[in-house]
Amino acid sequence: MSRELSLAEIFQLGYYWETKILLTAVRLDVFSALDGKRKTLPDLAGRLGVHGETLGLLLNALVAMRLLKKEGEFYENAAVAATHLVRSSAQYVGHLLLLHDAEWDNWGKLEQTIRTGKRSVDRHVFETDPDLGGNVLAVLHRIGQQSGPDLAKRLQLRGPVRFLDLGGGAGTNAIAFCQAYPELSATVFDLPATLRLTERTVKDAGLESRIALLPGDFNKDGLGGPYDVALMSDILHYQEFSTNASLVKRVWAQLAPGGRLVIKDRFLNEAGTGPAWTTAFAVHILVNTERGGCYKTADAIQWMADAGFVNVTELEPSAVVQGIKSREV
Ligand SMILES: C[S@@+](CC[C@H](N)C(=O)[O-])C[C@H]1O[C@@H](n2cnc3c(N)ncnc32)[C@H](O)[C@@H]1O
Structure with missing residues (x-):
């Protein structure tokens, strides 16, 4: 059994000041303004077009958080900030932090959501701000x-597999599958x-001849096919249970006999109390989506069994489930 929390750990769990300081610095783009240069407070405030004295408090906290360094009157980026928080860096991750910041107000409505059971958003930030979604x-x-x-x-896999990456996003999985299997399309x-975005990533990987891009809404439009393998990776937690059940049926119809569906997601355990990250993710989905939910492995198994898949198995605990479309259909 895990040990009891200490009082200090309870306080730490409730402490979000540094979170908001970091998110605000990324919004103001403080780190890009310091790219490769040391700057004084008035210089930096002028560059950002903000109030100098208050910016000073933010910068000093960032120094204490080890994201900036201060020597005399001069501020500069710590190495980790220069690598990951300067927009022009190839390893910039600020877009992900900007997403958290864009969802900040939704988190403020958590209490109301729990009191009433009613969701407070009607559209996910990916729909209201597709540019931010693409960057994330x-x-x-x-x-x-x-x-x-x-x-x-x-x-x-073996041979000339026809692979569908449904809701494939940047094509991360399609690219990895093509690289692992030379005959796969x-x-x-x-x-x-x-x-x-996918067009760019596929081009960067030099796989334009093996990866086709099919635009549409997967709940309404034709999915192409037939396919030998379909992957649904991290798409089902944005949707409600019945929509997912229907989508799994639609995919079954597009698979060749003997084909398989692989669902990869963040599944909760049977009690709903683990994995730890996923329990918090379930609350995140509650406050930031209109109908999404974190599901259990058993839910994915049920969607597949109801759609007609056989040999439905969990390939990786709380993460990957696979079902086969029988050859006798
Ligand atoms: C969290 S991303 C997952 C991307 C990718 N599958 C992965 O695992 O990296 C969810 C993806 O689903 C796509 N998506 C959401 N709703 C969709 C819909 N109704 N039809 C098609 N794609 C959709 C989004 O555009 C986004 O690319």
């Missing part, structure tokens, strides 16, 4: 490039706005 997907593509190859290897199905 690009960051996730860059930092998540290891999970695609691992999944590709685990599936042990992929289709990334996603919303037209997202595919603008």
Whole structure:
């Protein structure tokens, strides 16, 4: 059994000041203004067009948080901030932090949501701000490039597989699958706005001849096909249970006999109390989506079984479920 929390840890859990200081600095783009240069407070305030004295308090806190350094009157970026928080850096991750900041007001409505059971948002920030959504997907593509190859290897595919990456985003998985299997050809199905980003990532990977882009709404439009393998990675938690059940049926119809569907998501355990990150993610989905939810592995197994898949198995606990479309259909 895990040990009891200390009082200090309870205080730490309730402490968000530094979070908002960092998010505000990213919004003001403090780190880009200091790119490669040391600056005094008046100089930096002038450059950012903000109030000098108050900016000083923010900068001093950032120094204490080890994101900036201060020597005499001069501020400069710490190495980690220069790498990840300066917009022109190839390893910039600020878009992900800007997403958290854009969701800040929604978190303020959590109490009301719990009291009433009513969601406070009617559209996810990816819909209200598609540019931010695209930028976030690009960051996730860059930092998540290891999970695609691992999944590709685990599936042990052979021959000229026709692969569907449904809601494939930046094409991270389609690219990894093409790189793992030289005979595989992929289709990334996603919303037209997202595919603008996918076009770039696929081109950067030199895979334009093997990855087709299919624009549409996966709940309404034709999905192409037939396919031998379909992947639904991190798309179902944005939707309600019945929509997911219908979508799994639509995918079953587009698979060739003997084909398989792989669902990769953040599943909760049976009690709903783990994995720890996913329990908090479930609350995040509650406050930031109109109908989304974190589901259990058993839910994914049910969607697949109801759609007609056989040999439905959990390939990775709380993460990956696979079902086969029988050859006798
Ligand atoms: C969290 S991202 C997951 C991206 C990718 N599958 C991955 O695992 O990296 C969710 C994706 O679903 C797409 N999406 C959401 N609703 C959609 C819809 N109705 N039709 C098609 N794509 C959709 C979004 O554009 C986005 O690319």
